[in-house]
Amino acid sequence: MNIDRKITDDLVANDISFVTTVPCKQLAGVIDEIDRRDEIFHIPSNKEDEGMGLCAGAFMGGKRPAIIMQNTALGVTLNTLATLIQYYRMPLPMLISYRGELREPVACQVEMALHTKALLAQLNIPTYHFHKRADVDEFDMILKHTFMCNKPVAILTDANFWGGYGDQ
């Protein structure tokens, strides 16, 4: 199973046609796959809160959006999550690379990993953690859940899920 393709297939199957990204090494494959699909309009953002603004607008314009980002940026999105996405009750799947978890080679990445789940819990954001490859089977259900409840939902994807960093 190709994880990048499976994730993109699930996005397309759930009619998600507007995706914004801020890149992460672990997300490079899925971003490439999204770029190959005509069904998805991909717009890179310079910052994650900007990306959430784009997603909010796209949702009000009738599209189903998603954001792909790294957990280290969660801090800069807290106000946007609280005062835009949650306050106006908008759905937003957030596919997040969970840097700083097992198999992480860069020590500094661990610092935000320590806070990631606590921050998401503090905001009452439904959070799923993909640690093994088979966990991706739930992605389709999570997307359906997100658009059923009109909430931001976090899918944390760690290095073990993606198969390490290529040199391990």
Next chain:
Amino acid sequence: MIRSEILKEIAPILRDQLVVCNIGIPSQELHAIDDQPSNFYMLGTMGLASSIGFGLALAQPKPVIVIDGDGSVLTNLGTLPTIANNVTDNYILLIIDNGSYGSTGDQPTYAGMKTKLEAVATACGCENVVTCQAAETGKALQAALNSKKMTIIVSKCESGNAKMPVITMDPVVIRDRFMKVVVA
């Protein structure tokens, strides 16, 4: 002229368009001058008016006018390269540049000093950047709508706010009535 006077003057142009309005006093002023379901008022999230409006413009074909401020654009300066590189001709960004953070007590912004947002927008790759004085804003806005080209307008005005009530409408109501106009 201050921002509220510009808003009063352009209200007849805005009335028939989808408008995304900046947080704080600008939204309060627009709401008090001419509340319309086609106005999306930001109640929080400083800086994101241009991004919300841009996502909206990319997602559907109707024209979208964003009323932003110099302070808010400075907060989200990364928005300008994103806009420049993903041109959609139904998008107009109107930056009301009064050189100050109006909602927080008129503290000066860098746009009121050395930084020129029109030059920043051009440097970011925006192609139709129009600078005008406050009194010319309506004319510039109507010209941008008529041109059917993505346009950034920087309208230079004086610092100051009109005293208007806080918006008490529920955010979900603002969003819901706005989305009904989008699909109408």
